[in-house]
Amino acid sequence: MSQLQARFFTEDKRYVVDDVPFSIPAGSEVEDLSNVINKLLLAKNASHSKVDFDFLVRGQFLRTSLSFHMETEGISTEEVVEIEYVERVTAPEPEECMMHDDWISSVDAGWSYDKTVAGHTDVVKDVAWVKRDGLTSLLLTASLDQTILMWEWNSERNKVKARHCCRGHTGSVDTVATDPTGSKFCSGSWDKMLKIWSAVPTDEADEVEEPADRPRKKQKTQQLGLTRTPLMTLSGHNEAVSSVLWCDSEEVCSASWDHTIRVWDVETGGMKTTLTGSKVFNCISYSPLCRRLASGSTDRHIRLYDPRTKDGSLVLLSLTSHTGWVTAVKWAPSHEHQLVSGSLDNLVKLWDTRSCKAPLYDLAAHEDKVFCVDWTESGLMLSGGADNKLYTYRYSACQTDAGA
């Protein structure tokens, strides 16, 4: 067995070893390398307890034997190999399972298809928090009945009250997103429009010209809260808008069934960039940490884009492991390489962009289609699906990352 010259380094202060090249067998795998590091650490610090490590060669996770990996990556075996090691993220464990009455279409901290918040006349498609501080929180629900409702939730009394009914869409509202400052939100609908609304709760209703012959509906909506009209309408998509998000406070990004992702300028209302794909986009997610846009589409691929490129449509990376439509993707809020995805094949997958061939973990908890995934800031992963269950997963890397 041939030998390789390797130098190990890490950014984790706790597990630093001496910066000297080692000669290691070329056929060694992750487990062997992990043992080597553990021995080194044990020699340095007698009180060291065994830790599992993962290894990165030139930014790619080592998943096969070292020699095979280097061969496929085209790395010369003549030179000293720089191997970075990080503590292995342990498998996320399903921690809690909350049963709902109906399919869970969206989760931002747990809202569902069911009409728990009795107000919508139809199915709720998306939810978003506007602000969560203190006892009262504001949240938005987008529904098939073409309205978005803004709710005020008093956590102390656990009561919700509809504050505003945002009307203007002529199709089912599929997606809603709040801007980082919490003063505006954007909604995307089946009627191909994006609308920007004010998220500040007021006590006055906007002026709406209601058709005179619909008194019944008007009354109903008025009961639910004050009517609000959109600040701005962004039109340009040729098909239904499936997902919107805010890149920053001036930029809105939307994905649509017309195979495009468009970036809009909220100030001017104009379109800035168009990324053209080949399949319907179901969901997008943007990470401010790595400035990448992840998209899930109906051809079971997760694709990463750089939204700042002018020409667009350049796929940086394609993550393929799902076997059904990818219905949800979400970047980790605190980790620049990790994202989670949910698919119609009942699986939730945790990805690291440094290992694009295979996901880090498959989370096979759901028994039916997964529709939504999310992270909480407290280090939980959430996923909901057609089996009416909302799963939360405890995930160690988040805590360690948070700690570091």
Add this chain to the structure above:
Amino acid sequence: MEESSGSMRSSKQREEMKKVREKTARKRSKEEEEEQDQDQDQDQIFNFNNKPAEEEEEDEDLSDSEDSVYSGLEDSGSDSEDDEDEEEALDAAADDDEEEEKEEQAQRTEERRRKEGGVTDGKEEQKKDEYEHDSSDEEDIRNTVGNIPMEWYRDFPHIGYDLDGKKIYKPIRNKDELDDFLDKMENPDYWRTVHDKQTGSDIILSDDQVELVNRLQRGQFGDVNFNEYQPSVEFFSKDVMIHPVTNRPADKRSFIPSLIEKEKVSKLVHAIKMGWIKPRRVEDDSRGRYYDLWSTEDSSILAKHKMHLPAPKIPLPGHQESYNPPPEYLFTDEERALWEQQDPSDRKLPFVPVRFSSLRQVPAFPRFIHERFERCLDLYLCPRQRKMRVNVNPEDLIPKLPKPKDLQPFPTTQSLVYQGHSGLVRSISVSPSGQWLASGSDDGSVRFWEVRSSRCMKTVQVGGAVKSVAWNPNPSVCLLAVALDSVVLLLSPSLADRQVVSASERLLSGQDEVEPAEGAGPVTWGEAEGEELNQGIRLRIQHPKAVHQVVWHTKGDYLASVMPDHSSHLQVFIHQVSRRRSQNPFRRNKGLVQCVSFHPVRPYFFVATQRSVRIYNLVKQEMTKKLQANSKWISSMAVHPGGDHVICGSYDCRLSWFDLDLSTKPYKMLRHHKKAVRGVAYHRVYPLFASASDDGSVIICHGTVYNDLLQNPLIVPVKVLRGHVITHDLGVLDVTFHPTQPWIFSSGADATIRLFT
């Protein structure tokens, strides 16, 4: 004078030459007599080589001869010497094999002659003189009697008269025969003695003269020195000589055009112009110098002759056939047993070799008739001609089609399954926006599904097996037509914008005032009430018979329903929803109607019966075309969104594509399904069409239609989609494409609807 002196000179030269030559010849002749021939050759060569030298000598001789001629100093002596020399030279040069003795003898005779002397010598001198004054045509001056027969003087003692008029007396001739004989015996010169009639004297010929006579007799030239075989100088050869053969300057006429020729040419030209002369005609073979005997012969007969096969020959008999074969050819017992066991057709030999000691003992051949019969059979059954079998690679016959990979997008994988029905799903329809899917099932319910999440949003119990559902294609209304039993229901599912919902409600309710005229018809319109109204059912259109299919016009106002019936002409109804009117467009029964369809743009109406598709113009109320499907039983039909193409699925597993511009026969027949085709569909945007079959598969085909009328549609099967479970021998019952995405929905007998993307 000069001429003669010239000739003298030359003869003298020659003599001198001869002297030289003769000396050498003599030397040699003594030594090597036998090689004379060669010597002569050498002499000749020598002679030839010495020519220039000879010429040099000429000058010297010239002076000598002049001296000799004019001085006259040396007279007879020199002459005799000359003679002698001359004779010697002659002898040496003679070609005959003269021997030394003869030569000596000749010398002797010559000497004797000289001694005898006077007369001849004198004569010779005389002669010389005479020649000087005389020419050959003058009469003989020796005797002046003239040219008369000499027998006239026979009786005279003289024979004539000389120049002086004196008689020339005959020599005393008293010789009798005996004297003559003696003379003959004794006189050695007798053989060369000649009687001169002119003078009556006997003349003894000199050697010279004898030689001349001999030469002439042999047919040779009289002059010894004449060389018939002079080496020739080739003037006209391929070699370019530095000096011209003739130095004559070229004639002037070679530089100027010939007037005569010009005149001749102009005469010819004039004659041709005037038509007196016809230019030479090219020989015309078309009429034929040769007659092709076989030109009218049938080419197949000729080919037969060309490919003629001779009849097979009988193999020559071998040792086995012999009456006395070598023992190794005789059968052993085992071989014989084997031979007897074998089937006659399997036997290697048709007989058993038998040995007889003599030919006499050979009995009659019992298989003679058989053998003749087999031979006749062979001749009768032998191949008469060579059949050229064309070896074509079957793959080459397949037309070059683009790869399915290049024809993306098309549905490839199953993405969603819409579960909820409990009976087989007969019909599905997608809303024009592509958000909703309606399905009608045998379990008596119509379900509405959200396409993207496969969630069943609504279930309407209609109370009967649903045969057909059709979503109104007009996007400004939201209506669904449902056919069950003998009723067509119009549902307003209220799954759209409020304005759209209200528009559809208006469409259904706003015509109460126009209605009453319609009471008597076979079709009755009725409003739904009570519970049905809550479920969304708005109108009931009661038909006299069971309705199998409903289909909307593109505008969304007209609705056609099909009631297949063999015996009635009431098979198709066209309803106008806004005015609640129904009419039966056909007065006659043209066969069992399977399905109908509206043309997407023009006022045409497609009616598919069992065997054919009829296209009616609804404005002119006439049939415009009848398509022959070439299949036994049409099950389904779809019209291309462009309106110029129709596909038909049939229960005998075929899918036929009609190009209405091409012909009434199918442009293409696809036989990919194993079982009956139940449903066909075109995509509204993408160049795709699909067929669903009872074998549980959906086949997606790419079908590009070109705007160019000259280019035929490109039809490529791209994908077989499987997923449905075959239940009760029924597979997929209906297919429909998503209006905007390259997705396809299929409903099956397994109570599911599947979305393939």
